[in-house]
Amino acid sequence: MFKKILIANRGEIALRIIRTCKEMGIKTVAVYSTADAESLHVRFADEAVCIGPPPSNLSYLKMSNIIAAAEITNADAIHPGYGFLSENAKFSKICQEHGIKFIGASPEMIERMGDKASAKATMKAAGVPTVPGSDGIIESFEKCEKLAEEVGYPVMLKATAGGGGKGMRAVWKKEDLKKAWESARQEASAAFGNDGMYMEKLIEEPRHIEIQIVGDSTGRACHLSERDCSVQRRHQKLTEETPSPFMTKKLRTDMGNAAVKAAEYIKYEGAGTIEFLVDKHRNFYFMEMNTRIQVEHPITEQVIDYDLIREQILVAAGVPISGKNYTPQLHSIECRINAEDPYNDFRPSPGKITVLHAPGGHGVRLDTHVYAGYTIVPNYDSMIAKLITTAQTREEAINKMKRALDEFVIEGIKTTIPFHRQLMDEPDYVAGNYTTAFMNTFKMNEPEEE
Template identity: 90%
Template sequence: MFKKILIANRGEIALRVIRTCREMGIKTVAVYSTADAESLHVKFADEAVCIGPAPSNLSYLKMSNIIAAAEITNADAIHPGYGFLSENAKFSKICQEHGIKFIGASPEMIEKMGDKATAKATMKAAGVPCVPGSDGLLESFEQADMLAKEFGYPVMLKATAGGGGKGMRAVWKAEDLLKAWESARQEAGAAFGNDGMYMEKLIEEPRHIEIQVVGDSYGKACHLSERDCSVQRRHQKLTEETPSPFMTDELRQAMGDAAVKAAEFIKYEGAGTVEFLVDKHRNFYFMEMNTRIQVEHPITEQVIDYDLIREQILVAAGVPISGKNYLPQLHSIECRINAEDPYNDFRPSPGKITTLHMPGGHGVRLDTHVYSGYTIPPNYDSMIAKLITTAQTREEAINKMKRALDEFVIEGIKTTIPFHRQLMDEQAYVEGDYTTKFMETFKMNEPKQ
């Protein structure tokens, strides 16, 4: 087992990893930028190393500084969390070269699944259902035009190196294709330095449902059931739940089997997520694989009583998994609390938290790194907390979430707490009748005076 793990991340996920390491008797090293000197992960780790100034490219994304921090503290493993370098094949390879275990996917695995066109070809070979689309990258606009006619509109153009919705365009009719093609390539080139595009048939009334998988170094994988992540804004998830209100037992088994087949086909090692689009007829199609821990992993932990970070560490240390598939025994909902103003188009709201009262009680979990007096820097993702409620039924979990949100007080900045409180009363959400298009018609009520 590892003696010391460096956490190459910040905020709530860094604190989350530190907690499990302490329970396992493993020493921890926090890394931080100058903007994060007062963050809780710095205070709770056994050691802390400043790795640069506030901008991510000079700190959390600067591989040489992170490797140097691991070497001077004698860390024998690095946990990358999510975001930043968690799916960076080059960083995974550098860790290997320096004799430091990367608690995540191998460089080959990240390369195979990180490029969406390659991932889709791999999944087709594994026999996993895929959305009808181009075989690999599009070579020209003329090819895109021909395939769109073949699949039938609507179609979706996607950047192969994409993420966070950049380089994606839905095209509903032929006359709009050229403009979408040019703007998507330009955006992808600027964001990722890669303007490669591929095309898929656009799935109407889709739900975004992902299956959590864990694979070990002996070729065995299992699934831990699904999470419904369909409530999104600009391709960023806002809330997630498990089990999905849209699932049937048959669909859960079919999707779980497909996810395990995918993981075992590529001999996947670690915790990962196989993401699917599910249409209104409950046909499911492979979308992508995330080769890391997900933001929303706590809801899975809550419904099957399972520490996913601990499992990541055990698998990385060579411990075999049981191979058992898990089904949810309870219902769990996660609301991402962001430092954003939901009454002002979700504009970021960094600044100092002047008052903080956290909710508690049975079935309430709060993963956060903030505290009263903490200043949220403007340099990073705006998520500051994850509020999770768990109960016997979906209705009880929603009622518990309403109560917890009413208790949750953050002053000094704007947050998405009012959005989530309204969401929990929205009839379509309460009935489980939502798709990835849900937020296109959602309107915030007037703020309470």
């Protein structure tokens, strides 16, 4: 087992990893930018190393500084969390070269599954259902036009190096294809330095449902059931739940089997997520694989009583998995609390938190790194907390979430707490009747007078 793990991340996920390491008797090293000197992950780690100024490219993305921090503290492993360098093949390889265990996917696995076009080809070969579309990067607009006719409108153009909704365009008719092709390529080039595009059939009324998997060094994998992540804004998830209200026993079995087949086909080692689009007829199609821990992993932990970070560490240390597939016996919902103003188009709201009262009680979990007096800096992702409620039924989990949101007080900045509170009363959400287009018609009520 590892003696000391450096956490190459910040905020709530860094704190989350530190907690499990402490429970396992493993020493921890926090890294931080000068903007994060007062963050809780710095306070609760056994050691902390400053790795640069606030901009990510000069700190959390600066590989040489992170490796240097691992070497001077004698860390024998690095956990990258999510985001930043968690799916960076070069960083995974550098860790290998320095004799430091990267608690995540191998460089080869990240490269294979990180590029959407090659991931799709791999899944096709594994016998996992994929969305009809191009077999790889589309070489020219002429080929794009021809393929759109073959696949049939509507189609979706996607950047092969994409993420966060950048370089994506839905095209409903032939006349709009040229403009969408040009603007998507331009956006992809600016965001990723790569304007390669591929095309997929646009799935109508899709749900975004992912299957959590874990694989070990023997080539075995198991699944830990599904999470429904369909409530999104600009391709960014807002809330997640498990089990999905759209799921049937047969669909869970079929999707779970497909996810395990995918993981075992590529001999995946570690925790990962196979993401699917599911259409209104419950046909499911592979979308992408995340070769890291997910933001929304706590809801899976809550419904099957399983520490995913612990499992990641054990697998990285060579411990085989149990091989058991799981079905949730409880219901869990996560609300991502962001420092954003939901009454003002979710505009970021950095600043100092003057008052904070955290909700509590049975079945309430709060993962956060913030406290009263903490300053939210504008340099990083706006998520400041994850509020998770767990109960016997979905109705009870929603009612518990309403109560917890009512208790959750954050002053000094704007947050998405009012959005989530309204969502929990939205008839379509309460009925489980939502797709990835849900937020297109969602309107915030007028703010209450203070």
